[in-house]
Amino acid sequence: MDEPSFDMEACIALVRQGDQLASHDLVRQLYPLVLKLVRAHLPRRTSEEDLCQMVFIKIFANIGQYSGNVPIGHWVSRIAVNTCFNQLKAEKIRPELRWADLSEDEAGVLQALNETSGDLHPAESMASREVVGMLLAELNVQDRLVINLLYLDGCSMQEVRQITGWNIALVKVRAFRARQRLKSAFNKLMMEGRL
């Protein structure tokens, strides 16, 4: 038997009145979205669950300000991204990635990129993600955010604009600069691998 469709508006109204049961339902409904965003933008030294908890606290603390003009998913995404963004800002140290830091699988991915011209094998996607994560750790917060949203989450420019609050021109400029910086870090790593 199918679960009856969830009435988000009614749930939000009940949460505003302080209904505990509705609050639990809201957490259950929004948890997958929040976790997805937190995982995509997780700072290195922060636990996933702690960050999710921080995001939900902000959601509940500001639920009174939610106008309902935009889908709740967009509103929550913005809170989640901003929370991660602030956590990332606190991480001032950006270690430079060296070839020696790579695991066997990660080095294998880079070698495969050098030796082949086609797409990587699906089995290498996890290691690819790890390498990209390490390369992104070298970039600043805005660069990391825009690369994550555009290239890893597959968001459109319009979606990035809604999530970040930046205008389209700014999204484009930041995306271009971020890609250049990522390319530079990647090139450095690849050159080191050839030595």
Next chain:
Amino acid sequence: MKEIDDRLRRLLKSAATSPREIPDEPPFGFATRVLASLHIDSSADEEALFIEVLFRRALACGVAVMLLTVAASYHTLTASAGTEEEIANSAIETSLP
């Protein structure tokens, strides 16, 4: 440079396809912890607000007392010290038993 661009594109493409399992449900007790933290936060906020109000009232009372004191001693503060003769008389009167 074009080679690097292509390699980076393939790396990002592969990374984007990596399976990331997202659980449908939050971990056990997660919602309770969130709501408890929220409650603690709002209690702390209320406490801070109470202290702030108390501080403001204390400050207002202090300022009021200071103004009353200044008003009460206004005459004394603004009165002229008097002539040289009055001062001499006053000094003689106070020094005599």
